[in-house]
Amino acid sequence: MPNLRKTTRVVLFFFSGTGNTWWATRALAEALTAEGLQVQIENIETISPEEAATLAGGADLLGIGYPVYGSDLPEPMKGFVARLPRADGRPALVFCTQYLWSGDGARVGAALLARRGYRIRWSAHFRMPSNLTVNSRVPGMSTSDPQTIGGFRKRAAANIVRWAGAVARGKPSLTGMNLLSRFAGSWQRIPYRRGYPTMQDVIGVDGDRCTRCGRCVALCPVDNLQMKPDEVQTAGHCMLCVRCYNFCPEAAMTYRGRPHNHRRENLYPGPVDGFCPERDLLGREESPWCTTVTGSSGGSA
Ligand SMILES: Cc1cc2nc3c(=O)[nH]c(=O)nc-3n(C[C@H](O)[C@H](O)[C@H](O)COP(=O)(O)O)c2cc1C
Ligand code: SF4
Ligand code: SF4
Numbered sequence: 001m002p003n004l005r006k007t008t009r010v011v012l013f014f015f016s017g018t019g020n021t022w023w024a025t026r027a028l029a030e031a032l033t034a035e036g037l038q039v040q041i042e043n044i045e046t047i048s049p050e051e052a053a054t055l056a057g058g059a060d061l062l063g064i065g066y067p068v069y070g071s072d073l074p075e076p077m078k079g080f081v082a083r084l085p086r087a088d089g090r091p092a093l094v095f096c097t098q099y100l101w102s103g104d105g106a107r108v109g110a111a112l113l114a115r116r117g118y119r120i121r122w123s124a125h126f127r128m129p130s131n132l133t134v135n136s137r138v139p140g141m142s143t144s145d146p147q148t149i150g151g152f153r154k155r156a157a158a159n160i161v162r163w164a165g166a167v168a169r170g171k172p173s174l175t176g177m178n179l180l181s182r183f184a185g186s187w188q189r190i191p192y193r194r195g196y197p198t199m200q201d202v203i204g205v206d207g208d209r210c211t212r213c214g215r216c217v218a219l220c221p222v223d224n225l226q227m228k229p230d231e232v233q234t235a236g237h238c239m240l241c242v243r244c245y246n247f248c249p250e251a252a253m254t255y256r257g258r259p260h261n262h263r264r265e266n267l268y269p270g271p272v273d274g275f276c277p278e279r280d281l282l283g284r285e286e287s288p289w290c291t292t293v294t295g296s297s298g299g300s301a
Contacts, residue, residue, distance in 0.1 A: 010039045011059040013052065015066045015077045017221075017241030019270035020097040020128035022281055025065045027157050028095065031164030037061075044080045045221050046283055053085050061091050061167075062118065067241075068098040068105035068125070070192025071185040073112075075239045076221060081112040092118035093167060097156075099130035099141070103185030104176040121172045124163050126156045131242050131268040134203075134255035144266035146273060153271060199240060205232045206259045209252035215289060216244035216253065219277055242268075247277055249289070 016022040029039040066077045096105040106123035130142040166173040245253040251260040278287035
């Protein structure tokens with residue numbers, strides 16, 4: 001594939017529960033722009049299917065980014081890819097954020113894109129902090145320490161810049177595609193998929209802690225939470241993004257009926273200082289929870 005610099009229009013679609021993939025997408029866009037490509041990024045939560053189809057149709061190179069969930073991809077991203085117009089062999093890239101390991105998390109999204117007619121030339125896994133703070137029986141997996149989070153960003157940024165260089169040079173760079181990765185990923189994905197239907201009801205609300213501020217309801221990407229006169233109710237179709245759990249101001253969300261245990265684990269505050277999901281993920285200008293400007297010490301690294 002020829003060098004892509006200068007002429008290529010790139011569109012990167014992403015889903016992000018708690019900000020890591022949002023941050024990685026911005027870092028990738030910056031790196032590709034520095035390589036001379038024209039890049040646009042779009043959150044699949046805030047773009048209409050019609051706009052997405054038009055953008056995808058006009059892109060020379062399409063990319064998708066998502067957090068890995070049990071070596072699988074988030075349900076909204078699966079639905080998004082299934083609705084993309086057919087591509088007739090146009091090139092695509094796939095990147096994932098993950099805490100530790102997924103085997104073939106990127107391959108799963110790549111396979112879905114290939115079904116829409118895309119030719120996958122690049123895939124990557126970028127390590128970011130874990131947002132899985134729900135199971136406080138396993139302490140220490142997640143972090144809220146700005147320095148530790150900054151360390152993750154720094155390492156991921158270096159990998160993203162390297163990968164963007166390969167993309168711009170037209171040099172294929174694939175991760176997670178071989179049989180071994182696939183086998184390793186299945187080991188995690190098969191039980192995850194089996195358990196998924198029951199897990200869609202594991203998030204709840206502790207009525208004693210909840211002040212009914214409405215933040216979780218407004219943040220849920222799949223309308224699983226509803227404000228009732230006396231309580232926040234769940235509808236049983238959670239897609240496990242853990243956004244409500246980490247950004248509830250009262251730490252009032254529960255996991256399998258258990259309230260969050262701060263002595264074991266802090267909530268994940270997002271990838272940069274002052275991260276505010278309403279503003280940074282959903283583009284809402286007005287939010288009582290957004291008090292600082294994101295990225296003062298974050299940026300792309
Ligand atoms: C339901 C769920 C499952 C996860 N599964 C994995 C996994 O299999 N491997 C891994 O390394 N990280 C896993 N993680 C961690 C996230 O992939 C990681 O923190 C990611 O960067 C979060 O991205 P986001 O902030 O864009 O949502 C999981 C997180 C959640 C919420
Ligand atoms: S964000 Fe927390 S405090 Fe606010 S309504 Fe939801 S559960 Fe209650
Ligand atoms: S209920 Fe919470 S964890 Fe589940 S999809 Fe909605 S915001 Fe995400």
